[in-house]
Amino acid sequence: MGPLYPDIINPELNLLIGFLIGIGFGFILEASGFTNTRKLAGIFYGYDATVIKVFFTAALTAMIGLYTLHYLGWIDITKTMPTTFWIPTLIGGVVMGLGFVIGGFCPGTSLSAAATGKVDAMAFIVGVMIGIFGFILTFGSIWEGLRKSGNLGKVDITEWIGIKEGLFIFLFTLIAVITFVIFQKWQDHWKKKLSQDDINDLGL
Amino acid sequence: MNTNKYINPYVGGILLGLFIIAAYYFSGEGLGSSGGFRDVAVTAIDAVSPEYAQSNAYTTNRVAEGVNPIHTWLVYELLGVILGAIISAAIFGRLKFNIGKAPHITSKKRLYLAVIGGILWGIGTQLGRGCTSGLVLSGMAVNSLSGYIGLATIFGSGFIFAFIFKKLWIKSKNN
Numbered sequence: 001m002g003p004l005y006p007d008i009i010n011p012e013l014n015l016l017i018g019f020l021i022g023i024g025f026g027f028i029l030e031a032s033g034f035t036n037t038r039k040l041a042g043i044f045y046g047y048d049a050t051v052i053k054v055f056f057t058a059a060l061t062a063m064i065g066l067y068t069l070h071y072l073g074w075i076d077i078t079k080t081m082p083t084t085f086w087i088p089t090l091i092g093g094v095v096m097g098l099g100f101v102i103g104g105f106c107p108g109t110s111l112s113a114a115a116t117g118k119v120d121a122m123a124f125i126v127g128v129m130i131g132i133f134g135f136i137l138t139f140g141s142i143w144e145g146l147r148k149s150g151n152l153g154k155v156d157i158t159e160w161i162g163i164k165e166g167l168f169i170f171l172f173t174l175i176a177v178i179t180f181v182i183f184q185k186w187q188d189h190w191k192k193k194l195s196q197d198d199i200n201d202l203g204l
Numbered sequence: 205m206n207t208n209k210y211i212n213p214y215v216g217g218i219l220l221g222l223f224i225i226a227a228y229y230f231s232g233e234g235l236g237s238s239g240g241f242r243d244v245a246v247t248a249i250d251a252v253s254p255e256y257a258q259s260n261a262y263t264t265n266r267v268a269e270g271v272n273p274i275h276t277w278l279v280y281e282l283l284g285v286i287l288g289a290i291i292s293a294a295i296f297g298r299l300k301f302n303i304g305k306a307p308h309i310t311s312k313k314r315l316y317l318a319v320i321g322g323i324l325w326g327i328g329t330q331l332g333r334g335c336t337s338g339l340v341l342s343g344m345a346v347n348s349l350s351g352y353i354g355l356a357t358i359f360g361s362g363f364i365f366a367f368i369f370k371k372l373w374i375k376s377k378n379n
Contacts, residue, residue, distance in 0.1 A: 004229065004230050014231050018233070020284060021223050021226055021281060025281065028223070032211055038373070043359075043362075044366030044373075045366060054220065057214050059344040061218045061220075062344075065225040067347075080232050081346055081348055082334075082348050086350075093328070093332050094358075094361040095331065097357060098365050099325040100321070101366045101369050102317050103325065104317070106237070106337075108336065111282060112289035115285070115287075115289040116299055117299060117300050118304050123315040123319050123322070128325050129241065129322075131322060131330075132242055132245040132329075132330060133245055133249075134327065135262075136246070136330075140262075154348075155349035156348070157347050157349045157352050199207075201208060
């Protein structure tokens with residue numbers, strides 16, 4: 001029964017699996033256009049619907065797949081549920097939202113982009129490392145209490161709302177489809193106003 | 205300019221979802237990014253001053269006896285991300301040095317802003333316990349409330365900040 005690590009596979013094989021899954025992750029990010037900072041920023045202005053489509057489709061696929069495996073008894077999904085610290089995640093999320101618009105990447109997309117020669121992504125990564133070093137060096141004096149605050153434990157959103165998992169996944173699917181339609185219309189609307197160079201760059 | 209060719213976003217999404225399932229099934233890990241960056245930072249601090257790494261409350265558990273901060277699942281996964289991205293870019297003919305930006309923004313300005321945006325992510329991920337992949341996408345995959353808080357705050361605030369900083373991405377005549 002999954003997760004297979006640590007009971008069935010050893011630490012070395014586990015790292016190799018991480019490496020192989022990473023290859024797939026990096027390939028999909030690049031092939032989908034996530035190394036193109038304008039495509040990423042496009043989600044916020046509506047001229048490019050790619051990011052939201054990939055993102056919600058991935059979440060849905062993983063959600064449905066993992067819960068199917070869970071019900072079949074192939075994986076114990078409760079083992080992998082992260083703990084929710086709502087206060088630091090809320091504040092950190094807003095800081096990341098600002099960083100997304102200013103910097104035009106998130107960490108995973110910046111690494112893929114830097115690997116393929118995007119100099120702006122290399123600059124972004126320099127910033128990420130400065131931020132992390134700064135956070136660590138000031139952890140005790142600024143962040144320690146805040147980061148541990150708002151601990152709700154391992155919270156399953158379906159229990160938190162009080163609905164069945166199947167219904168939740170159905171509702172999320174519905175929301176995703178509506179979102180795809182809206183963002184597609186938004187992109188179509190923009191496409192009429194974009195220059196041919198923009199359309200070529202975005203691969204629309 | 206040649207047209208950039210990208211794969212169908214729904215196909216990309218399904219494949220990405222399958223990799224998330226594989227990560228949980230084999231390793232009990234979500235697909236993450238910022239955690240790997242942190243592991244590299246912790247390793248660097250430990251190399252410069254092991255005493256400091258032992259005494260800092262944020263790094264002490266990651267440099268404990270018998271724990272090697274660089275041999276983590278996330279670091280190996282990120283090495284894979286680098287290789288996977290290079291393979292894709294090579295196949296699609298995008299493997300070249302350039303600066304991604306809106307055409308009306310100067311390269312110098314773009315690079316400054318990228319560093320500032322990166323710094324915000326560096327702080328935000330460590331405070332918020334993950335980024336778009338590990339916190340949000342992988343969290344949503346297992347129905348964790350934390351993933352949805354991340355989704356709502358990163359993208360919710362992103363739309364507000366995007367409105368404020370519209371000039372960074374949209375040329376004013378296109379409004």
